[in-house]
Amino acid sequence: MAAEELKTGPLEYRTQEGRMTILGFWIFLAAEVVLFATLFATYAVLFGRTGDAPAPMELFEPGIVLVMTFLLLTSSFTCGLAIHQMRRGNVKGLMTWMIVTLALGFGFLGFEIYEFVHYVHEGASLTSSAYWSGFFVLAGTHGLHVTLGTGWAILLLIQIARRGLTNVTSRKFFIISLYWHFLDVIWIFIFTCVYLIGMVI
Amino acid sequence: MAKTDKKVPMNHVIGFALSIIMTLLAAWAVIQSDLPVTWVIVFIMVLALLQAGVQLFMFMHMTEKESGGGAVPWNMMFHGFALAAILVAGSLFTMSFGFDHGDHGDHGGEHEEHMEMDDSEGDHSGH
Numbered sequence: 001m002a003a004e005e006l007k008t009g010p011l012e013y014r015t016q017e018g019r020m021t022i023l024g025f026w027i028f029l030a031a032e033v034v035l036f037a038t039l040f041a042t043y044a045v046l047f048g049r050t051g052d053a054p055a056p057m058e059l060f061e062p063g064i065v066l067v068m069t070f071l072l073l074t075s076s077f078t079c080g081l082a083i084h085q086m087r088r089g090n091v092k093g094l095m096t097w098m099i100v101t102l103a104l105g106f107g108f109l110g111f112e113i114y115e116f117v118h119y120v121h122e123g124a125s126l127t128s129s130a131y132w133s134g135f136f137v138l139a140g141t142h143g144l145h146v147t148l149g150t151g152w153a154i155l156l157l158i159q160i161a162r163r164g165l166t167n168v169t170s171r172k173f174f175i176i177s178l179y180w181h182f183l184d185v186i187w188i189f190i191f192t193c194v195y196l197i198g199m200v201i
Numbered sequence: 202m203a204k205t206d207k208k209v210p211m212n213h214v215i216g217f218a219l220s221i222i223m224t225l226l227a228a229w230a231v232i233q234s235d236l237p238v239t240w241v242i243v244f245i246m247v248l249a250l251l252q253a254g255v256q257l258f259m260f261m262h263m264t265e266k267e268s269g270g271g272a273v274p275w276n277m278m279f280h281g282f283a284l285a286a287i288l289v290a291g292s293l294f295t296m297s298f299g300f301d302h303g304d305h306g307d308h309g310g311e312h313e314e315h316m317e318m319d320d321s322e323g324d325h326s327g328h
Binding site (some may be wrong): 083087177 | 204211213216217220221224227228230231232238242245246249252253256257260261262265267273274277278280282283284285286288290291292293296297298305
């Protein structure tokens with residue numbers, strides 16, 4: 001299998017193993033879409049059932065949510081730039097943009113933790129009502145994915161610093177870039193369906 | 202390896218600019234515009250779908266020939282999103298439409314709405 005290694009094209013696609021691994025990751029992402037769909041469905045069904053806890057309209061602040069959205073959008077862009085540098089064979093560019101991506105990711109997480117702590121102080125926690133359970137599980141699952149992504153990216157940065165660009169390391173970076181862009185896709189829907197709709201209804 | 206010699210990948214820059222613009226448009230529709238709520242929701246949902254498209258096609262190399270997978274990533278994501286739409290719309294259809302939980306949603310069945318009103322009124326004056 002590995003014998004039919006290609007001599008041209010992006011490194012991550014040159015071996016059969018690399019192509020199949022990337023394909024497998026797409027299947028994983030499709031499963032993730034369905035995972036988040038169940039959480040979105042739960043959230044949507046429980047919408048409005050806030051019980052004695054504050055309504056989302058009273059707590060959501062457009063400012064913070066917009067900053068979080070821009071942080072994640074920008075990190076998705078810099079992650080794309082990192083892969084672009086990788087395909088030019090520029091390890092330093094790849095690492096630099098990946099570190100920028102990570103920094104933006106940590107900024108996003110910082111705001112999200114601040115936001116959650118703020119809501120809990122205002123009396124809206126995981127246990128306070130059906131609506132807030134749905135909210136925290138949905139947004140929290142996304143936040144958990146971002147946290148895992150940052151840890152994963154740090155490990156990959158250490159690996160590439162030691163081994164340089166190979167078929168294997170570039171495949172791994174390509175896959176984490178897919179993962180990171182995908183988290184942005186999910187966030188767009190959380191931003192729209194949870195925060196924006198929570199502010200108009 | 203030197204397939205992409207461009208220093209700045211233009212499609213990424215365009216994608217980034219598009220997503221920023223669409224985010225701002227969605228925020229504007231919610232915060233500033235005087236459109237009816239239904240239209241605001243339709244508008245921002247369309248923007249969200251377009252933004253997801255930007256990520257998938259412009260950032261995630263979904264339709265790249267070199268991948269050897271041909272149309273498979275596209276196929277996976279299409280089915281993932283189709284299932285997501287069925288799940289969310291189906292759940293809302295079976296669980297929420299025709300009922301009115303509290304004072305949200307505009308599809309409240311009269312009977313249910315009346316029942317809910319009685320006990321939700323107490324809740325609302327509570328805080």
